[in-house]
Amino acid sequence: MNLGTSAIIGGMLFVLAIFVGLFAPWLAHTDPVMGANLVNAEEPPSWIWWFGTDAQGRDIYSRVVHGARISLTVGIVSQLVNSVIGVTLGLTAGYWGGWWDDVVNGLTNVMLAIPSLIFALAIMAVLGPGLTSLLIALGLTNWSFTCRIARASTLSLKSQGYVQAARVLGYGDLRIMITQLLPNMIGPIIVIGTLGMGGAVLAEASLSFLGLGIRPPYPSWGSMLSEARDQITTAPWLSVFPGLAIFLTVLGLNLLGDGLRDVLDPQSRSRRT
């Protein structure tokens, strides 16, 4: 598949997910939490209940639509936190070098050595379940790749003539980092960020599945899977639809990331035209 089309397909899936999340109250048929009615319990998918209903008679379609809000919020916000931490550490470490570089390098290596999901689990265990602690736990544990990329880009960019020229013109360090270095490394950072967002959506699902993420009755895709665990044979639609939502969103983000890698790669722009 052409990487340009994969970026477009991925982007469309991601935009669709965001659209669903933004307009959830209008798209949903019933209230995802309060819309329980035992009369409709465990209905299979039909023209009335598109994705079926659960044991309490709540509309799965409405819950998946609302779940997009939480899953995407976690994915986007936690990855933004990761990117900011990673870029800040990597950029300053690469630019200043010295002991600060050693500290950041050490920290990055420690982070890479601990499985990030286990680390996030530990943080969640301390902070307790909930959206805020989920954002903190996922936002603090996945910046090491971004940091590595930012540091490596800084090391190769800082000897470029235009960075030297900026210093000669009297630019301060911060200004050089923001105006000269950051714009020239933003491509790979965005790619890593997009892929990381997919990872964060998955991590949210995993944590919620383990009961440490979003607590029921509020719907996130992961917590819905967790609740559906026991009925996977009797009412498979309970797990199929949130699972499909996760799958499509993460697939979209990965396709987008791969496609962007090609589009944003500075190597593919010719130096001379």
Next chain:
Amino acid sequence: MLDPAVRPGDDVILSVKDLAVHFPLGGGLFGSGHRLLRAVDGVDLELKRGECLGLVGESGCGKSTVALSLLGLLTPTRGRIVLDGHVVTERRSVDRKRLARIAQMVFQDPYASLNPRQTVRRTLEDPLRLHGVTAQSEIDGRVAEMLRHVGLRPEQAGRYPHEFSGGQRQRIGIARALILNPKIVICDEPVSALDVSIRAQIINLLLELKESLGLSYIMISHDLGVVEHMSDRVAVMYLGRIVETGGWRDIFERPAHPYTQTLIAAIPDPLRRAPIATARGELPNPLDPPDGCAFSPRCRYAEAVCHREPGPSLETRPDGHAVRCWRADEIAGQLPS
């Protein structure tokens, strides 16, 4: 801070005394046995207002390190640099912004020296804003004027570097160096990365700008033809030291140091049969410089004293021609044949 000895308005706009830049190179695990790279080791330079000083030498001779120290980008190990009356080398007084308004640099590679994500306008506007020019009309005016100065059209300001050819990019690089109205411009191999048929355009432009804007140049190059064409005075560096300095005629017509003679003889002259290799071997490892005069292992005039004693101090003759060589008086002026 002002140096009482040199007032602004004095004839000398840049003076360097005993500049040394040493880089410690990481040795053992515990910092033991680390070695010292003496990239620049005791360099004196003087640049007069309106003058072009050529700084020549082969790669690794320290000429770029000198340039970076002059611009305040490297902290010298010792020595004193005075730029237009301001002492640069006293650590607390280094004000990079003020320095930026005195001295600027034109870089070698017109492809790597422009930020690919910035339009020409931003490349020229940002420094002005940083240095306190706030009125948009003034900024626009100065950018347009500078583009005209370097032979570009003001309408081209909205474009990105990759839309320009190499020669045009170098014009943008020159515009950036001049936008703050500096007094001194350090040109680091400004034409060697350009296509041959483009070089004359840039050389002519640099010389015109020097006259019309009253600039002083330090011209760093390994191309002796360009240096001879542009320079008023020339300093020849070898292994971190200046081995000969003088007016351009002194250097090119009456070279006194064997290294200068070697450099000149090595230029292929199309109307002569061959470039002449008069120095054997290559630049010694600067980490392990030879005993005696640094050039002695390659020098065809070397005698016992040259291998034993470090080169003599730079003797300045009344005409301003200075040579660091034990046998300068015997071999002066004879070009190898």
Next chain:
Amino acid sequence: MTAAPLIEVEDLRIDLDDGAKHVAAVEGVSFRIDRGETFGLVGESGCGKSITALALIGLLRRPLSIGAGAIRFEGREIQGLSAAEQRALRGNRIAMIFQEPMTALNPVSPVGRQIAEMFVLHKGKSWREANQLAVEALANVRVPAPERRVKDYPHQLSGGMRQRVMIAIALACDPDLLIADEPTTALDVTVQAEIIELMRNLCAERGTAILMISHDLGLVANVCRRVGVMYAGRIVEERGSDDIFRAGAHPYTQGLVDSLPRLGSRAALGRSRLREIAGVVPAISDFPSGCRFNPRCAQATEICRTTVPETTWLGAGGLVRCHHHA
């Protein structure tokens, strides 16, 4: 013109075809090099001089390909040869040295082995003999202490030493033609002088012809007896090297000679404004029609914009392609 020339290029066209566009990067290039002769190709980046050399040695790769014309080595067409025959020609009869010896040498193999390989590959020597010959080859290129240097890896040598090793590899099998593509551009001038001297002397001793490629007209004119000046994919002038400098016939050649400050010219003539060649070097995708130099030429007239100039023969085997040549 008695015997067949060593190598003869006739009306060579090299196509650049990257799917989207199809252009001729080199067009109508003809020249011949006799046995033991030195010939130079001079031009700026993108003029086609390096790919012409690659075509000669049979190393053109997609998106480049030979579109038309013939390359004859000792009268035999190179394109007609099988891949195995071409390989036997390369390295053995035609050798090449490149601008950056660091990238042309194998970084993980000792230099002695890389030289010995040539003897094993092309001369059928045993490794024992070949290693002995490698030491001799290094001594021939004036590498001090060759028996110790053969064990060195490329990164342990200086730029000048690496280029000597490249020359040793290239000349190992006594080739008939040495192609030198910007052999000294990465080196300092004093080292350049040594390498040039070495290359000239070794080739003169063995009767090896040289095709030297460079952007430095001064250097090429100095090394070679005849020089072809290339501009935008065509040879615009071919002369004896002294004639090129003293009395270039093509406006581009004259411009190149006049536009560079030459050592000693300021002392002789005073500092005058250098004569500029206006404009920019055209990109391969938009070579102008007619004479390709016409947008930058002060003497250009209507015919230059519409018609490709024919070859005009000058005295002493020289030629120029210009409607208004001097």
